[in-house]
Structures are given as structure tokens and as C-alpha cells.
Amino acid sequence: MIYPKVIALVTAYNAEKFIIETLESIAAQTYANFEVILCDDCSKDNTFKVCQDFAKDHPNFTILRNEVNLGWFSNSENLWRKGVELGEYCFLHPHDDILFDGFIAEQIKVLEENPQAALAIPGMKNIGLPFIQGNSFCVELSNSITTSDLVTTLIKKQVHGWWAAYHGIHRSSVVKKILPVAKLRIGNPEHMADLLWMIKLSFHGQFISTNKVLFQKNYNSKTLSASWDFMSKKNKVGIYLAIAEEIVKSPLSLKEKLNIGKKILPGLLVKVKNQL
Known part of the structure; x- marks a missing residue:
């Protein structure tokens, strides 16, 4: 059976206290062909490190970080641009x-x-x-x-x-x-x-x-x-x-x-x- 590629696009900001539950719910998906791209928008807490540590045990997760804070709109659109080039389907997902x-x-x-x-x-x-x-x-x-x-x-x-x-x-x-x-x-x-x-x-x-x-x-x-x-x-x-x-x-x-x-x-x- 052919499974079309799906790209999950996660925007994150100051989410260290709750983002693990979100990441675990994504990682638990049983669909056979999906990848996750998460972009931390210059969080002031440890969101980026928490996500990096999680990705070490999940090879289909890629963790990025903006050099400057872009805000939800631009961060989401940038991820959308990446996702549509990598998979037949994609979805935007908030950090919470x-x-x-x-x-x-x-x-x-x-x-x-x-x-x-x-x-x-x-x-x-x-x-x-x-x-x-x-x-x-x-x-x-x-x-x-x-x-x-x-x-x-x-x-x-x-x-x-x-x-x-x-x-x-x-x-x-x-x-x-x-x-x-x-x-x-x-x-x-x-x-x-x-x-x-x-x-x-x-x-x-x-x-x-x-x-x-x-x-x-x-x-x-x-x-x-x-x-x-x-x-x-x-x-x-x-x-x-x-x-x-x-x-x-x-x-x-x-x-x-x-x-x-x-x-x-x-x-x-x-x-x-x-x-x-």
C-alpha cells in the first residue's frame, strides 16, 4: 500500500511547560509516512532545548529555530512553504x-x-x-x-x-x-x-x-x-x-x-x- 507523505508543521513559543504532551501526541500517530518540522520562534524559555531533546529519540522530527522572533503569522507561513515542498499533504499545528x-x-x-x-x-x-x-x-x-x-x-x-x-x-x-x-x-x-x-x-x-x-x-x-x-x-x-x-x-x-x-x-x- 502506498502512503502519501504528510508533513506536520509545529509552531512553538515559550512552551517548555506543556509542549512535550503535544509532541508525544504527534509522535504516537500510527500513520506510516509522516515527518514533523517544528520551529521555535525565539522562545525566552527552554522550549528549543526541550524539543531538541525529544527529537533525539524521534528521527522523523526536525527542530528549527528562528534567529529573530517572527510572530505566529510569519512563522506559520515559513513552515507552510517548507511543508508543501516535502509532502503531498501538510498541516499546521499549535504547540498546545x-x-x-x-x-x-x-x-x-x-x-x-x-x-x-x-x-x-x-x-x-x-x-x-x-x-x-x-x-x-x-x-x-x-x-x-x-x-x-x-x-x-x-x-x-x-x-x-x-x-x-x-x-x-x-x-x-x-x-x-x-x-x-x-x-x-x-x-x-x-x-x-x-x-x-x-x-x-x-x-x-x-x-x-x-x-x-x-x-x-x-x-x-x-x-x-x-x-x-x-x-x-x-x-x-x-x-x-x-x-x-x-x-x-x-x-x-x-x-x-x-x-x-x-x-x-x-x-x-x-x-x-x-x-x-
Whole structure:
């Protein structure tokens, strides 16, 4: 049996107290053909050494370290660039989330069965947020029949735990088509960049849900997204304008762009106007 190569891309920063559990959950995957590239973003603690020591007993792990702190966005994009050149599939993984058995194998199965899919969506167990409890499966995304349906559903965020898709396995050939990903021009340049990346991926293929809980998302006060000011006018305007720009620049047909525009652009323009 042929097992397509999968590259796990792990971003790490100041994670010495908890990253071993994450690394162990990745190393425990039984899929026959995967490698791990971890990049420490100039941590101020012993994260880099902890990861180096772990990799000594795991030859499929490569540990890198940035010379200067790049931040989550640039560190992730740099890893994505490496991953898509080394494997047929890849996935970005935060330093504090835990993979369950079958995370890789189950997603590769659905991707191989659906060659038109851009990515697989793993079921997500939510830990630490009072308003997000239980499990998220994002079936609304995988049930989107047309590209305009998928894009619209993502933009309107009418999905419980839509960010599970960001943690899924991506088809490398599709990721190559969306790089580079521009930072927001207004507000926090990294604000909701995961949503923007998913929207760009949705231009190139379907999202397929595994309908199985395959990882645990750990939320805490130090999680990156917890630092984003979702009420900031600048951040809201920044993401709204970025979404509109990506739709205009997308490879979709004019008919598809107009269809999406009819559904979401009037609302986006109203939101932008209300923030000015």
C-alpha cells in the first residue's frame, strides 16, 4: 500500500511547560509516512532545548529555530512553504493542542477518497472556553455544495468552531496556490488570519469533514487568539476589507464572484461603514 507523505508543521513559543504532551501526541500517530518540522520562534524559555531533546529519540522530527522572533503569522507561513515542498499533504499545528489516535490516517483517507478536496476537517474537542463546549465537526462547511456556498458560510462564520478547519490536513498542491498570504493592512496584521487562509483555500476545492473527534483544542488566557481585540474597529475593518479584496482577486469566475458578492459584500460594506 502506498502512503502519501504528510508533513506536520509545529509552531512553538515559550512552551517548555506543556509542549512535550503535544509532541508525544504527534509522535504516537500510527500513520506510516509522516515527518514533523517544528520551529521555535525565539522562545525566552527552554522550549528549543526541550524539543531538541525529544527529537533525539524521534528521527522523523526536525527542530528549527528562528534567529529573530517572527510572530505566529510569519512563522506559520515559513513552515507552510517548507511543508508543501516535502509532502503531498501538510498541516499546521499549535504547540498546545493534542492529537488523538488516527488524526493523520483518518484525514488522509477522506482526502484520498475525495481528490477534489482542498482539506480535511477533523472533529475538535474544545477545552477551556465557557461559550464553546463539547465537540465541533464543521459539517456545515463539508455540506457546502458550491464554492460560493462554502465561501459564504466561512465568511459569515455560521459554523460551530469553524477554526477546526484551520487545524486540518491540507493538500500541498492547493496550499501552493494561496501563498503568500498578505497580512491585514489595518489593525492587528495577524487578526483572524486563519479565517483569511481558509477563505483562500476554499477558492480551490471542497472541505471534507471526517465526522470524528481527532484532536483537542486547548484554550487559555495566553492563547494567541485571546490577545486579539475582536471589538476593535480597526481589526474589524481590516478583516472585512481583506476578505473583499481576496474575493476580487480570486481565480473564481465572474459569475461566482458576483454570486458571493450578492450574499456577503453588502453586509461587509455596512459593517465597514459602521466602524468608520
